[in-house]
Amino acid sequence: MASSSIPTVDLSPFFNEEGDEHGRRKAIETIARACAEYGFFQIMNHGLPTDLMNKALQLSKTFFQYPPEEKLKSSPGSGAPLPAGYSKHPDHSPDKNEYLVAMPPGSSFNVYPENPPELRSVIEEVFSHLVRIGSLLESIINDCLGLPPNFLKEYNHDRSWDFIAALHYFPATERDTNGITEHEDGNCITFVFQDEVGGLEVRKDGEWIPVVPAEGKIVVNIADVIQVLSNKKFKSATHRVLRSKGRSRYSFAFFYNLHGHKWVEPLSQFTTEIGESPKYRGFLYKEYQQLRVRNKTHPPSRPEDVIHITHYAIET
Numbered sequence: 632m633a634s635s636s637i638p639t640v641d642l643s644p645f646f647n648e649e650g651d652e653h654g655r656r657k658a659i660e661t662i663a664r665a666c667a668e669y670g671f672f673q674i675m676n677h678g679l680p681t682d683l684m685n686k687a688l689q690l691s692k693t694f695f696q697y698p699p700e701e702k703l704k705s706s707p708g709s710g711a712p713l714p715a716g717y718s719k720h721p722d723h724s725p726d727k728n729e730y731l732v733a734m735p736p737g738s739s740f741n742v743y744p745e746n747p748p749e750l751r752s753v754i755e756e757v758f759s760h761l762v763r764i765g766s767l768l769e770s771i772i773n774d775c776l777g778l779p780p781n782f783l784k785e786y787n788h789d790r791s792w793d794f795i796a797a798l799h800y801f802p803a804t805e806r807d808t809n810g811i812t813e814h815e816d817g818n819c820i821t822f823v824f825q826d827e828v829g830g831l832e833v834r835k836d837g838e839w840i841p842v843v844p845a846e847g848k849i850v851v852n853i854a855d856v857i858q859v860l861s862n863k864k865f866k867s868a869t870h871r872v873l874r875s876k877g878r879s880r881y882s883f884a885f886f887y888n889l890h891g892h893k894w895v896e897p898l899s900q901f902t903t904e905i906g907e908s909p910k911y912r913g914f915l916y917k918e919y920q921q922l923r924v925r926n927k928t929h930p931p932s933r934p935e936d937v938i939h940i941t942h943y944a945i946e947t
């Protein structure tokens with residue numbers, strides 16, 4: 632494998648009725664290595680139709696091209712655990728994008744745009760596929776970590792905090808190409824699909840590796856909750872998005888999440904049982920997610936004040 636690309640995993644063995652045990656083992660090994668080394672890989676043959684992904688990107692583009700007053704009609708309501716609806720980063724934010732967030736289909740917090748009319752049903756369809764793919768990847772990661780069968784599934788059984796974001800990155804300017812500042816995601820596992828423009832990069836051994844757009848592929852990255860549970864055996868991938876000159880970029884990110892009432896701490900399998908000290912103190916997930924939402928809605932003026940998972944790290 633060239634060092635300048637991230638591994639691609641073919642998931643078809645998991646959909647093969649006859650049970651392709653060899654194919655499954657191979658996929659699991661590749662994923663285990665990718666998660667331990669840098670927390671990023673791509674998947675193909677995952678069951679989310681390429682046409683549906685393209686349609687979602689196209690419809691989101693139509694939405695983001697509307698004038699601000701139209702988009703602002705679907706501004707988030709209050710009381711939701713996340714700003715579900717349309718938002719744009721404040722001008723002083725280093726992140727130069729606008730986004731439309733949706734929680735699970737049927738959630739009372741969702742504020743969908745009325746136009747384009749098909750956008751809602753297409754996002755809901757994509758959402759259902761990604762929940763299914765999320766559960767599959769969660770069970771594979773459960774296996775990769777050597778946890779008891781269904782451990783993560785039972786721990787993370789409530790899907791009501793999952794969310795999806797349609798993102799629009801503005802074209803770069805002469806002086807500024809930042810789209811999303813380097814970061815790790817706070818949830819369990821993230822899934823991204825993007826248009827052909829490119830700009831997503833992942834850091835490995837101090838180097839930025841571009842995630843070259845490939846139609847039909849979904850980018851998967853391990854996020855903070857898995858990093859904490861595994862006491863850093865699996866890495867929450869550091870990534871960023873650079874903007875292109877003269878071109879907008881559209882993408883979707885799905886956050887396979889955890890319910891806010893869950894307690895998160897390094898599991899005994901990765902601490903006491905193997906004589907390692909925990910690298911994080913425990914926390915209620917809701918508290919961490921609230922701090923992260925604040926990072927976005929009220930970005931601190933000093934970058935060092937942005938809350939990351941290091942907030943809970945135990946100094947050694």
Ligand SMILES: O=C(O)CCC(=O)C(=O)O
Binds near residue numbers: 811870884
């Ligand atoms: O747009 C992308 O490719 C990635 C988005 C992302 O990293 C995020 O929303 O956390």
Ligand SMILES: [Fe+2]
Binds near residue numbers: 814870
């Ligand atoms: Fe991210």
